[in-house]
Amino acid sequence: MQMLEWARDDISNVAGELSLLSGLVMWATTYPGIRRKMFELFLYTHYLYILFMVFFIFHVGISFACLMLPGFYLFLVDRFLRFLQSRQRVRLVSARILPCDTVELNFSKNPRLSYNPTSILFINVPSISGLQWHPFTITSNSNLEPEKLSVLIKGGGSWTRKLHQMLSSPSSIDRLEVSVEGPYGPASTHFLRHDQLVMVSGGSGIAPLISIIRELIFASTTYKCKTPEVILVCAFKKSSELTMLDLLLPISGSPSDISKLQLKIEAFVTREKGPTTDSSKTPRAIWFNPHATDAPISAILGPNSWLWLGAIISSSFIIFLIIIGLITGYYIYPTDQNTEGGFPLAFRSFLNMLVICICIAMTASAAVLWNKKQNARDVKQIQNVEGPTPAGSPQPWVYRADRELESVPHQSLFQAINVHYGERPDLKKILFECKGSSVGVLASGPKMMRHGIANICSSGLADNLHFESISFTW
Numbered sequence: 036m037q038m039l040e041w042a043r044d045d046i047s048n049v050a051g052e053l054s055l056l057s058g059l060v061m062w063a064t065t066y067p068g069i070r071r072k073m074f075e076l077f078l079y080t081h082y083l084y085i086l087f088m089v090f091f092i093f094h095v096g097i098s099f100a101c102l103m104l105p106g107f108y109l110f111l112v113d114r115f116l117r118f119l120q121s122r123q124r125v126r127l128v129s130a131r132i133l134p135c136d137t138v139e140l141n142f143s144k145n146p147r148l149s150y151n152p153t154s155i156l157f158i159n160v161p162s163i164s165g166l167q168w169h170p171f172t173i174t175s176n177s178n179l180e181p182e183k184l185s186v187l188i189k190g191g192g193s194w195t196r197k198l199h200q201m202l203s204s205p206s207s208i209d210r211l212e213v214s215v216e217g218p219y220g221p222a223s224t225h226f227l228r229h230d231q232l233v234m235v236s237g238g239s240g241i242a243p244l245i246s247i248i249r250e251l252i253f254a255s256t257t258y259k260c261k262t263p264e265v266i267l268v269c270a271f272k273k274s275s276e277l278t279m280l281d282l283l284l285p286i287s288g289s290p291s292d293i294s295k296l297q298l299k300i301e302a303f304v305t306r307e308k309g310p311t312t313d314s315s316k317t318p319r320a321i322w323f324n325p326h327a328t329d330a331p332i333s334a335i336l337g338p339n340s341w342l343w344l345g346a347i348i349s350s351s352f353i354i355f356l357i358i359i360g361l362i363t364g365y366y367i368y369p370t371d372q373n374t375e376g377g378f379p380l381a382f383r384s385f386l387n388m389l390v391i392c393i394c395i396a397m398t399a400s401a402a403v404l405w406n407k408k409q410n411a412r413d414v415k416q417i418q419n420v421e422g423p424t425p426a427g428s429p430q431p432w433v434y435r436a437d438r439e440l441e442s443v444p445h446q447s448l449f450q451a452i453n454v455h456y457g458e459r460p461d462l463k464k465i466l467f468e469c470k471g472s473s474v475g476v477l478a479s480g481p482k483m484m485r486h487g488i489a490n491i492c493s494s495g496l497a498d499n500l501h502f503e504s505i506s507f508t509w
Contacts, residue, residue, distance in 0.1 A: 044377045051094035057087040074192055078167060089388070097384040111395050112348060116335055117216045119403050121159065121168075126329040127213050128183070131320045132203050135276040136190035137239070139174065142215070143325070144184040145333035145410060149177045152246035153505055154220025156186050156332075161212050163197050172242035173218055176249035178257070180285055184218070184332050187282065189239035202321065209324050215332055227254065229263045229501065230471035235462065235488055236269045237480025238276070243505045244269075244479055245282050248298070255295040263475070264297040268460050270480075272306045278318050280452060293451075300452045301460065308457045330410070337406040351398040358390050463491050472499055479505040 041047045060080050064070065070077040088107065092100045100107075126143040133139075140158075155170045175185035190199045201208065226232060226247055234244045244267065255262045271277060280302065284293065336343035367386070371378040466476065466488075478488040485504045492502035 041381070044380050046096070047094050047381060050090040050381070054087050054090035054094055057083040057090070061087065071192075074194075075164075075167070092384050092388060093381050096380050097387045100384070108352070108391070108395075109348070111391065112344070112351070112399065115395055115399050116347075116403070117157075119399065120335040121214045121216050123214065124212050124326070124329050125215050125332050126325040127211050127323050128325065129320055129322045130202050131282070131318060132199075133275075133278045133281070133318050135271075135273065135278060136196070136199050137276075137279060138188045138190075138199055138202055139282055140186050140188065140213075141175075142184045142186075142213075143329075143331040144177075144180075144182055145331045146181040147338045148184075148218075148332060148334050149338070150218045151220050151222070151224050152176065152226075152250045153224075153243040154218040154246070156184070156218045157216035158186065158188075159214045159216075160198060161214070162201070163194055167194055168216065169194060170217075172246070173220075174242055174245040174249070174282055175285065176246060176253055179249050179253040182331075183285070185282075185285075187239065187242040187245070187279075189242075191239075207321050210326060211323060218332075224250070226251065226475065227260075227262065229473045229475035231264045231266070231469055231474045232477065233266045233268065233466060233469060233474060234477045235460075235480070235484070236267070236478075237484050238271065239279075240480030240484075240505075241269050241279055242479075244477065247477070248283055248296075249285070252293055252296055262296060264471070265299070266465070266469070267298065267300045268303075268462070268465060269300070270303045270305060270460060270484075272304070274304050274307050274311050274456070277302060277304065277454065281318055298451045301455065301465070302452055303455045303458060303460050305457070305459055310454075310456070333406075333410040335403060335406070337409060343402050343406070347395070347398045347402050351394040354398065355391055355394040358394065359387060362386060362390070462488060466491055466500060467497055469497075469499070473501065474499050476500050476502045477505055478502070 039049060041049045061083055064073075064077045064080045127140060128143050129141045131139040131141070150173065154173045156173055157168045157170050159165070159168045171186040171188050173184060174187045175183055177184075188195055188198060190196045201211070224247075232247075232251075234247065236244050248265065248267070251262050251265060254260055269280070271279075280300065334340055367378050367383060466474075476488060476492055478485040485506070489502050489504065492500040
């Protein structure tokens with residue numbers, strides 16, 4: 036019977052059992068086979084973290100739970116800020132549809148929003164699923180494209196396939212409601228410190244490398260500085276996936292002179308012996324008609340986000356200490372002294388959790404509203420990044436991407452591409468032929484590929500190779 040006991044002023048066994056059960060369910064669904072094949076099950080069961088934390092605090096009491104308060108407090112602040120950002124529908128301007136079940140979504144962005152290459156963005160499309168949020172790699176560059184943010188989405192699971200079918204259907208939609216969280220990414224990058232960059236990708240692993248190349252394009256055209264020689268080695272299963280190389284250049288409207296970048300692309304198509312000639316499968320783009328309430332993607336706390344975040348954490352915690360001190364002095368302590376059995380331990384824990392949540396919600400909401408006013412002023416100055424949809428067309432404007440292939444940037448790009456059919460790249464030969472004093476080796480793709488490249492770089496046969504793994508799987 037002790038297992039079913041919920042003590043008034045001691046450890047609650049029932050709360051501990053419920054917390055343990057919630058944790059075991061979450062743990063069971065984290066196995067890669069379940070997480071990748073049944074993502075919805077993995078996602079929905081992890082909402083049990085709320086029950087896990089609440090019943091854990093009920094079980095041990097608020098005094099012992101304070102040992103993990105710093106981490107738990109920061110998590111609540113981050114979670115609430117992400118919730119506030121996700122309430123806003125963002126302005127989806129266009130989509131570039133590739134024949135390899137891949138889509139590039141192009142959003143309008145606040146020019147004050149800055150992010151580094153290899154950053155990711157969480158995306159939610161309510162018409163597909165109101166609860167599912169998926170992280171995708173940002174392919175755009177905040178310097179090269181100050182008013183646009185792009186992400187690459189490769190069809191793999193049910194969610195991505197539904198999105199691709201929705202956008203590629205003959206009756207193209209006029210507007211797509213989208214919410215985002217982020218972007219999130221590294222605080223700094225160090226690609227320019229190398230004499231030479233060798234970037235190796237497999238399949239959709241090219242996505243984070245696109246953002247790096249666009250950053251190098253910006254550095255070479257704007258700063259006129261010396262950029263490292265770049266060798267991009269990309270492996271694809273089918274020749275239709277070669278169209279992902281089109282994404283190395285922005286869709287339009289950006290100064291993307293790739294000719295100033297020392298770029299060499301070695302593309303390998305492993306499952307085909309030669310190019311296919313299916314002219315019906317060409318990249319195309321769709322322009323949407325965003326709603327007036329759709330806002331450009333902005334930093335939830337503005338450009339000075341670290342200062343605002345510090346203000347939220349410190350002020351909310353000070354308010355929490357003041358309020359909980361008053362409640363303890365004028366309510367909990369008198370009740371504890373005048374009531375037989377004392378103040379209920381579970382209710383004390385509940386009051387502490389409630390006050391923490393209220394303090395975080397108040398301070399975070401105030402900070403977000405303050406920055407939202409500034410973002411609203413910026414929105415008035417932002418024009419539609421790709422221009423308006425052609426007049427008189429009630430449907431989204433669709434054009435063939437091959438119309439742009441005659442431009443100088445595209446000519447420079449295609450001159451840099453060397454395609455190999457029916458073979459895999461000899462990575463050991465490619466890497467050992469690099470003679471630069473400092474060669475940065477970036478690998479993005481399947482785990483086996485990244486491990487193989489890491490073994491080559493750490494073999495000791497070449498001391499100029501500096502390996503870095505870019506993992507984009509969640």
